[in-house]
Amino acid sequence: MFCFVALLYQLELTGSAGQTLRSWEHRFRDVLTRTGRFVPPDERLVFLAIDSTSTSVSDLDLRTLYQNIAPESPEARALGIMAAGWPWSREIYGLLAERLLAAGARAVVLDLLLLKAGPGDDAFRAALQRSPGQIILGSNFISEVIGPGREAWALTLPSVSLLPDVTPEHPGVGYVNFWPEFDGVVRRAQHAATLDQLQGGPPPGDSAENAAYSLAARAAGVAGKATLPNMAEPRFFRFSGPPGTFPPVPVYQIFVPLYWERNFGGGASLKDKIVLIGPAGNWAHDEHSTPFGQMPGPELHLNSLNALLHDAFIREAPPWSANLLVALAAAAAWLLAIAFAGMWLRAGAFILAGAAFLGAVKLAYDQLDTIVFAIPPLLTFATAGLGTFIYDYTHETLEKLRVRRTLESYVSADVVREVLDNPASYLNALGGTRADVVVLMTDLRGFTTISESLDSNQLVTQLNEYLSAMVDDIFALRGSIDKFIGDAILAVWGHLNSSGAAQDATMAVQAFFRMRASLERLNTDWAERGMPTLAMGCGINFGEVVFGNIGSARKKEITVIGDAVNVAARLEGLTKQYDRELLIGQAVADLVRESYRLQFIDRVAVKGKSKALDLYSVVGKVEESRASAFEAYLEGYVYAQAAYQQADFTGAAALFQQCAEHIPDDRVAAIYLQRCAEFIKNPPTGDWTGVHVATHK
Secondary structure, three states: OHHHHHHHHHHHHOOOOOOHHHHHHHHHHHHHHHHOOOOOOOOOEEEEEEOHHHHOOOHHHHHOOOOOOOOOOHHHHHHHHHHOOOOOOOHHHHHHHHHHHHOOOOEEEEOOOOOOOOOOHHHHHHHHHHOOOOEEEEEEEEEEEEEOOEEEEEEEOOOOOOOOOOOOOOOOEEEOOOOOOOOOOOOEEOOEEOHHHHOOOOOOOOOOOOOEEEHHHHHHHHOOOOOOOOOOOOEEEOOOOOOOOOOEEEHHHHHOHHHHHHHHHHHHHHOOOEEEEEEOOHHHOOEEEEOOEEEEHHHHHHHHHHHHHOOOEEEEOOOHHHHHHHHHHHHHHHHHHHHOOOHHHHHHHHHHHHHHHHHHHHHHHHHOOEEOOOHHHHHHHHHHHHHOOOOOOOOHHHHHHHHHHHHOOOEOHHHHHHHHHOHHHHHHHHOOEEEEEEEEEEEEOOHHHHHHOOOHHHHHHHHHHHHHHHHHHHHHOOOEEEEEEOOEEEEEEOOOOOOOHHHHHHHHHHHHHHHHHHHHHHHHHHHHOOOOOOOEEEEEEEEEEEEEEEEOOOOEEEEEEOHHHHHHHHHHHHHHHHOOOEEEOHHHHHHHOOOEEEEEEEEEEOOOOOOOEEEEEEEEEOOOOOOHHHHHHHHHHHHHHHHHHOOOHHHHHHHHHHHHHHOOOOHHHHHHHHHHHHHHHOOOOOOOOOEEEOOOO
16 A cells, blocks of 8 residues: 555656645645744735725715815825726825835835836836835736747736836846646745746756846845845745735825824834735735635735745655655554554554654644655555454345445435346446446525524425425436435436436436426425525536445445536536526537527636536427527527627627517626627737636636
């Protein structure tokens, strides 16, 4: 076992295998980060936030709340710029910087990308020229497509209207980039980089003249941190704490005399401070995944800068140490197995040994600034420990009885009979087998909120009535219930006894329509009984899964796992966004289009999927006709989609508007009208694929 774990981890490190162990390792390290030693936030660091209160300053505020400010003062000028609406004239940043620097601030860092000329550039440029090196602007490394399958890095710099002599090495410019790990989480910072390095070349030396430096590195240099070794290497850094450790101060307070005196001591509290100005709040969409969850970009820069100022970096143990620890874990498990007799005594010894190892890992992290590989040896140790409790026995008769008892809870009686006619095949499958199946996932919309208004007896009664009806409909179409997840249902066709992919998919769609009809009847009955009515969303997908008896030594579950299940759940989750009760994937659409009329809904890129998903809605059976308005809607929708996919957003908008006139409350048409308006105003760059990036699952 330890050889397998060691080999698998090395393959993952080289990219030759998946990322399962590395993913677990990173999650464990995130726990260490959250529970381990923090580096205290430096008192010199201040976060001025461009938040919703600052961007919502209005003329009414100027006439009421701030009416005592002299009309010709810089404060009145700044608040007037804010009241004009976002985005602000860049003159405001010059006013900000000069007020902060006049108060004694050592540096002003803008976590903003001012890449093109804009209003107020002349005034801001003058401020930059009056304080060279003390005002730091953001640059950004971007990856550009330069040909089929080819990408190249480029560094976008602040506009020459602000810095006429701007270069990547300009002391007043720092890049804003953080490069996350494979799982999208930022754990490391790289404070110097060159385009050649990003393209795969060697990193620059510590004093490389052609290197671009990060915002944090530039700010640290202004703070007097002259020696910054290994800046071109991505290094793990200690966080100062969760989001909010550097409390955001609304930027508008700088210009309000009351706040200026009360919160900043008339500027005295800003002496020798490094002030970072950047967006805060969901409105800016500038957040990064960190071990603490989502963190605003400016706070991430402050954590990185704080680590630079205090040399708070963490070394990672060399890769070969993982293999050594795996071997030692296997040896320790073997010694414990032979040293302790008795199941409970042996279990206690394994638990204590595992806890001791975890304590040593945390000690190394907190006191030695070293990250030790933990998951590979722990997995080896745990697996070896479980192996000591395994006894060789067979119980074929008991297994058959268990199979029948289990199956009768999951599938219809006729499927149970067919399976038990060939139990050997089914029992072999429980060990793990791959199959192409149809997966149906349903969930009740808003049920959590509804359940809070019901007492426990009412809740259980209503949920059981709903689940009983849904299960009957699924069983009637030869489906099997994989599991209940609260009020959600996961059903499968084809893993026990397939009728063919097309027939399985057709039965799954038929099951949905039966379930919808049953829910309508239930809602009528519940309404008469004074109970809340329910609404259901459903996703159906076709693909490969692994079917087997999965779980721990003490509790197992016959279930299916795999990407096809995940996609079905994604489809169900998207039904609310598009106001459709049922969404199916491309594979299911191909299987049922001869029996059902389909409507293409969208092409969506979702997190965790490299390939976009094509979403379809099932309108009804091929032979069924609908109301004339709906038929006109469907006909116009096809032409609207064609125009949209060809990037003819003006034509598409007109056609979608016609669709909306036929079906005024159609969410899909409304969504596309909004997108077309946005793309007409801000045309998409690069090759247009029609893919929409989903912002949530």
